[in-house]
Amino acid sequence: xxxxxxxxxxxxxxxxxxxxxxxxxxxxxxERLGAEPVPVWHADRELPDVxxxxxxGGFSHGDYLRAGALARFAPVMGPIQRLxxxxxxxxxxxxxxxILCEAGLLPGxxxxxxxxxxxxxxxxxxxxxxxxxxxxxxxxxxxxxIPVKHGEGCFFADSELLAELEESGRxxxxxxxxxxxGSVAAIAGVVNxxxxxxxxxxxxxxxxxxxxxxxxxxxxxxxxxxxARRATTAPAAV
Amino acid sequence: xxATVLVRPKPGILDPQxxxxxxxxxxxxxxxxxxxxxxxxxxxxxxxxxxxxxxxxERMCEQLLANPLxxxxxxxxxxxA
Numbered sequence: 426x427x428x429x430x431x432x433x434x435x436x437x438x439x440x441x442x443x444x445x446x447x448x449x450x451x452x453x454x455x456e457r458l459g460a461e462p463v464p465v466w467h468a469d470r471e472l473p474d475v476x477x478x479x480x481x482g483g484f485s486h487g488d489y490l491r492a493g494a495l496a497r498f499a500p501v502m503g504p505i506q507r508l509x510x511x512x513x514x515x516x517x518x519x520x521x522x523x524i525l526c527e528a529g530l531l532p533g534x535x536x537x538x539x540x541x542x543x544x545x546x547x548x549x550x551x552x553x554x555x556x557x558x559x560x561x562x563x564x565x566x567x568x569x570x571i572p573v574k575h576g577e578g579c580f581f582a583d584s585e586l587l588a589e590l591e592e593s594g595r596x597x598x599x600x601x602x603x604x605x606x607g608s609v610a611a612i613a614g615v616v617n618x619x620x621x622x623x624x625x626x627x628x629x630x631x632x633x634x635x636x637x638x639x640x641x642x643x644x645x646x647x648x649x650x651x652x653a654r655r656a657t658t659a660p661a662a663v
Numbered sequence: 664x665x666a667t668v669l670v671r672p673k674p675g676i677l678d679p680q681x682x683x684x685x686x687x688x689x690x691x692x693x694x695x696x697x698x699x700x701x702x703x704x705x706x707x708x709x710x711x712x713x714x715x716x717x718x719x720x721e722r723m724c725e726q727l728l729a730n731p732l733x734x735x736x737x738x739x740x741x742x743x744a
Contacts, residue, residue, distance in 0.1 A: 534733045541679045
């Protein structure tokens with residue numbers, strides 16, 4: 426499991442909020458995939474020189490009020506909004522997905538799981554779109570196994586928004602078989618209209634080493650690293 | 664001035680907490696048709712003026728206290744004008 430090796434490494438910022446707990450796994454996974462993770466603190470008012478950012482999983486600000494609702498006002502979110510508007514790549518995993526929805530960078534909202542139970546297990550997923558910067562190493566309809574671990578992963582979009590997401594092909598990942606949290610249309614991951622911001626509830630950074638089971642997470646993060654490397658060498662192209 | 668903001672899951676939004684409480688109430692023998700669970704935020708405002716307070720509370724709700732996609736809110740002002 427390595428990067429393609431030649432040329433400059435992809436530099437990818439990994440943001441730590443108070444309560445993030447998957448930032449180190451995200452950084453380790455990026456390293457294994459040949460990228461250079463750059464740690465960023467939530468109170469930073471500027472991003473380092475990067476064209477790609479990961480908002481990792483965890484429980485930022487204790488998930489008080491609503492998951493992601495307080496982290497969205499962190500000083501670092503200003504430069505992340507600007508990077509996203511400028512075509513930079515932003516990937517939100519679990520709590521990162523919740524933050525991106527609260528920040529309005531992604532559509533929809535994440536609600537408490539239908540079961541009210543915290544769900545922690547490998548789940549089967551279907552790749553609905555393989556032509557995004559986050560899934561290019563996959564094939565369409567490919568089945569992946571990646572763990573989820575969340576209490577508030579029930580993706581909600583009203584019928585109008587859901588129709589828009591489906592029609593414009595912005596549902597990237599769907600739960601296969603049993604829906605672990607009650608998400609509408611079994612949605613596990615979505616992209617924004619421009620295709621440069623993605624959020625997903627499953628944790629690809631926990632599925633990059635055969636020791637822990639599946640390595641399917643490397644397909645998603647590897648795609649992201651590839652795209653980040655291209656964006657690093659040619660800043661405007663995403 | 665004091666204010667109370669009530670935040671509720673919008674109609675049609677799945678409310679698993681409400682469903683769990685509904686089930687328990689029925690188990691206790693109460694004839695309950697539905698239960699929905701929201702949130703109460705009690706605020707003590709620094710600025711006077713009812714009009715201004717109401718406008719500020721609206722903005723608080725839109726920006727932070729409620730997520731307009733999934734929640735509705737109600738503002739109650741308490742105390743002197």
